[in-house]
Amino acid sequence: MCGIVGIISQRNILDLLLSGLNRLEYRGYDSSGIAIIDNNNQLKCLKKVGKVKVLKKAIFKKKSIFLGNTGLAHTRWATHGSPTESNAHPHLSEHIAVVHNGIIENHESLRHHLRTYQYQFNSDTDTEVIAHLIHWEQKRNGGTLIEVVKRVSPMLFGIYSAVIIDANNPTALVAECSGSPLIIGCGINENAFASDQLALLDITNKFIFLKNGDISEITSSNIQIWNKYGKLIHRDIVKKNIVLDPNKKGEFRYFLKKEIFEQPQAIKNTLKNRLKNNYVYLSEMSDKSNKILINTKHIQLVACGSSYNSAMVSRYWFENLVGLSCNVDIASEFCYRNVVVHPNSLLIFLSQSGETADILSALRLSKNLSYLSSLAICNTPESTLSRESDINILTYAGIEISVASTKTFTTQLTALLSLIAHISLLKKINKKLQLDIFHAMQILPYRIEQMLLLAPYIKSLVKDFSNTNNAIFIGRGELYPIAIESALKLKETSYIHAEGYAAGELKHGSLALIDINMPVIILAPNNSLLKKLLSNIEEIRARSGKIYIFSEKNIFFSNYVNIKNIQLPFVENISTPMAYIVPMQLLAYYIGLEKNIDVDHPRNLAKTVTVE
Ligand code: F1P
Numbered sequence: 001m002c003g004i005v006g007i008i009s010q011r012n013i014l015d016l017l018l019s020g021l022n023r024l025e026y027r028g029y030d031s032s033g034i035a036i037i038d039n040n041n042q043l044k045c046l047k048k049v050g051k052v053k054v055l056k057k058a059i060f061k062k063k064s065i066f067l068g069n070t071g072l073a074h075t076r077w078a079t080h081g082s083p084t085e086s087n088a089h090p091h092l093s094e095h096i097a098v099v100h101n102g103i104i105e106n107h108e109s110l111r112h113h114l115r116t117y118q119y120q121f122n123s124d125t126d127t128e129v130i131a132h133l134i135h136w137e138q139k140r141n142g143g144t145l146i147e148v149v150k151r152v153s154p155m156l157f158g159i160y161s162a163v164i165i166d167a168n169n170p171t172a173l174v175a176e177c178s179g180s181p182l183i184i185g186c187g188i189n190e191n192a193f194a195s196d197q198l199a200l201l202d203i204t205n206k207f208i209f210l211k212n213g214d215i216s217e218i219t220s221s222n223i224q225i226w227n228k229y230g231k232l233i234h235r236d237i238v239k240k241n242i243v244l245d246p247n248k249k250g251e252f253r254y255f256l257k258k259e260i261f262e263q264p265q266a267i268k269n270t271l272k273n274r275l276k277n278n279y280v281y282l283s284e285m286s287d288k289s290n291k292i293l294i295n296t297k298h299i300q301l302v303a304c305g306s307s308y309n310s311a312m313v314s315r316y317w318f319e320n321l322v323g324l325s326c327n328v329d330i331a332s333e334f335c336y337r338n339v340v341v342h343p344n345s346l347l348i349f350l351s352q353s354g355e356t357a358d359i360l361s362a363l364r365l366s367k368n369l370s371y372l373s374s375l376a377i378c379n380t381p382e383s384t385l386s387r388e389s390d391i392n393i394l395t396y397a398g399i400e401i402s403v404a405s406t407k408t409f410t411t412q413l414t415a416l417l418s419l420i421a422h423i424s425l426l427k428k429i430n431k432k433l434q435l436d437i438f439h440a441m442q443i444l445p446y447r448i449e450q451m452l453l454l455a456p457y458i459k460s461l462v463k464d465f466s467n468t469n470n471a472i473f474i475g476r477g478e479l480y481p482i483a484i485e486s487a488l489k490l491k492e493t494s495y496i497h498a499e500g501y502a503a504g505e506l507k508h509g510s511l512a513l514i515d516i517n518m519p520v521i522i523l524a525p526n527n528s529l530l531k532k533l534l535s536n537i538e539e540i541r542a543r544s545g546k547i548y549i550f551s552e553k554n555i556f557f558s559n560y561v562n563i564k565n566i567q568l569p570f571v572e573n574i575s576t577p578m579a580y581i582v583p584m585q586l587l588a589y590y591i592g593l594e595k596n597i598d599v600d601h602p603r604n605l606a607k608t609v610t611v612e
Contacts, residue, residue: 001606002089002101003027003075004182005199006163008173009190010220014066017073018059020192020199021052026255026401027196028606029075030083034059035090035097036071037170043097044068047088069220070170072163074099077606080107081124091128093119093135095167100127101195102160102180102357103611110155130162138166145174146217150230153178153215159357159612161210163193173218177210180610181355181384184208184216184223186237191218195610197240197382198399205242208235209382238382242399256402256493256592256599260585261452264445266407267578269396270414271441278438280421282393289391292373294426297344299326300371302334302362304609306405306488307350307412312481313577314416321433322424331358332612335365347371350416352400352408353608354383361612363388377415379408393419402600403607404492406585409485410448410578417441417574440572444579450569451582457566458586461548462594468519471496472510472545473584474503475523476533478577482523486584493592493599503536514543516562521584524551525568525576550583 003024007013014036021032032055033047044065048055052075059066074089080103081087090097104110107126110133115121119132133155138148145166159179166172175182175193185192185200185207193216194200197207210216213228214235227233252258274280285293299318301311311328318326325342331349335358347366351359354376363385366374376389379397386392395411421437424430465471471490473483484500491498501510503522514520520540524533534555540547547563549555555565571579592599 001027001029001077001608001610002195003029003199004099004101004161004163004193004195005073006071006099006165006173006175006193007190007203008070008171008192008218008220009187010069011190012067013069013071014059014063016202017071018052018056019202020194021055021073021075023198023201024075024196025052027075027077027608028403028601029077031085031088032073032075033088033090034066034071034073035092035165036066036068037165037167038065038068041167041170043092043095043167045090045092045097047085049083049085049088068170070165070173072097072099072165079103079611080126087123087125089127091123091125091131093131096131096135096164098127098131098134098162098164100130100160100162101610102178103158104129104156104160105158106156130156130164134164145169145172146215149174149176150215150226159361161195171219175210175216177212177214177216179212179360180357182210184210184218186223190220191223193218197242201242206237206239207382208237209387210235240382254402254589254600256404256406256589259400259402259407260582260589262398263407263410263582264448264452266397266411267414267445267448269398270411271418272396274418275438275442279425279434280418280437280441281425282418282422284393285391285422289373290426292346292391293423295344296324296346296372296423298342298346299324299348300339300341300345301326301328301348301350302331302359303328303350304331304356304358306409306485307352309481309485309488310409310412310416311348311350312484313413313478314420316478317417317420321420322427322429324423331356331362334362339369341370345371346373346375348375348377349385349389350377350412351383351385352379352405354378354380354385355608355610357610357612360384360388377412377419379411401607403602403605404489404588404599409581413578414441414444436572436574440574443572444575447569447571447575447579448582451579454566454568454583455586458583459590461564461566461587462590465496465519465591466594468496470513470518471498472513472518472520473498473500473523474506474520474536475500476503476529477527479523479525479580482577482581482584485581486521486523486588489585489588490591492602492605493588494595494597495603496591503533506536507539511539511543514540514545516544516546518545519548520545521548521587522550523580524549524555525571525573525580526552527573527576550580
């Protein structure tokens with residue numbers, strides 16, 4: 001979603017801003033822009049619809065104009081107003097330029113107010129009101145940019161972050177962090193703001209993570225931060241060693257494929273230091289956290305998208321394996337219903353980025369509810385979710401660039417199962433269960449490798465889907481959420497309408513969709529539910545559905561032509577959700593590729609969804 005970079009330096013910053021934009025591309029966006037204060041204290045601004053490379057090309061034609069030491073850049077994912085040049089950021093008000101993430105909820109009334117002072121609007125965005133408001137306030141009451149931003153801030157409502165420059169005062173950059181993530185990069189003779197550490201890797205590996213309500217002014221040699229009470233405060237500098245360069249695809253054409261194939265290693269990373277003496281054990285848990293886990297009687301999970309689907313899988317595990325009742329909520333729904341908190345409930349948030357706005361709203365709302373504690377399962381160590389939750393479990397999947405989650409999904413499941421093993425150990429529930437989980441986890445990376453070997457065969461199925469507009473995935477038990485996740489993958493990468501159903505539920509309505517052209521993909525591991533699933537397959541077969549069975553056992557249907565049985569390697573029962581999603585990810589990838597879709601950046605989607 002939208003990405004911010006703002007840099008102040010003693011050198012020319014054009015290339016730094018542009019490389020920052022490149023590193024923000026993975027978040028998803030539809031236009032980009034840049035504004036630099038040149039050496040004559042004039043604002044130079046350029047915006048383009050489409051990829052950053054379009055902006056770069058336009059800038060390189062007049063590179064000498066964009067020389068300066070202070071500037072902003074932005075990737076925009078449209079919320080207010082369609083993706084056009086005029087709606088792209090930065091937005092200007094004479095000598096003021098602003099870039100912004102999130103939403104200004106009272107932008108309509110501010111626009112109305114500013115119009116009475118003859119301000120003219122060139123865009124449909126909520127952002128433009130920030131620029132004009134700052135200009136208006138400065139003209140009215142004077143003051144430096146930081147003084148004006150402090151006065152204007154209480155007039156803006158919403159969850160957002162913004163970075164502002166003033167061509168009349170080119171030696172400072174000012175930012176406000178109101179719920180949307182913003183960091184400061186601390187360099188040598190240069191400092192910067194960004195919505196993501198990755199954007200600043202060419203400048204520094206030292207960061208300050210701003211907190212909700214912070215306002216900050218940076219110069220090339222100084223950093224000042226005021227908290228939400230207006231008090232000048234110190235925030236720690238965190239040194240990060242980010243080794244993985246997200247812009248490198250290696251031998252792969254797309255990050256999506258790279259990340260699918262990284263899963264064995266990613267799972268090994270999740271399990272590192274967590275497999276010991278035949279136990280799966282979360283050694284990072286403090287005594288206090290362990291006490292909370294021992295006292296937990298109910299689990300409430302909250303997540304969005306693929307993270308929600310992994311939460312759904314874990315509900316079966318929490319109930320079946322450690323006897324804990326469990327609810328799962330979509331974050332945007334959890335926030336707006338009167339949740340009844342069960343006694344001794346542990347609240348678990350699942351998020352790859354840890355910056356998803358719906359998740360952060362749910363976390364902040366839950367602080368007033370009577371949960372034992374909040375626990376975050378997250379892939380991003382310094383994310384807002386990780387920082388604001390009481391207990392943290394990191395998935396260590398490594399940076400995920402492709403919008404469609406793959407390795408973060410399987411590592412979330414691995415982390416969830418590790419948590420369940422840890423709880424069973426603490427509660428002394430069942431030693432055999434501990435051993436089973438240990439053995440399954442230990443061999444899981446190898447099982448996934450075996451699944452990946454099927455890639456050429458799965459690729460050969462793709463021609464069957466070239467004229468397909470719809471697809472159905474079905475499963476039972478833990479494989480039901482995997483059917484939903486498989487359908488989500490196919491939607492994201494190929495724009496084919498797909499749904500995942502509980503196999504037993506088809507006959508209650510959706511069976512009406514089945515005909516000779518409807519592909520039905522069946523997840524059929526060799527478990528206690530297989531017999532029931534076979535009856536469901538018969539129901540589809542009787543309606544002439546086009547059947548694809550992914551199973552360990554060869555399920556033979558004589559005299560039926562509209563069927564393919566894709567035989568999968570053996571997998572321990574407990575890890576079938578992690579293993580069976582892999583061929584589904586491959587199927588989605590190859591179908592997307594066949595349809596010539598940019599599978600890393602599907603249309604309309606963003607990797608990090610920072611608006612509610
Ligand atoms: C949630 C999510 C992802 C999805 C896409 C958009 O993100 O729905 O599952 O793949 O990237 O956001 P998160 O909270 O897990 O970061």
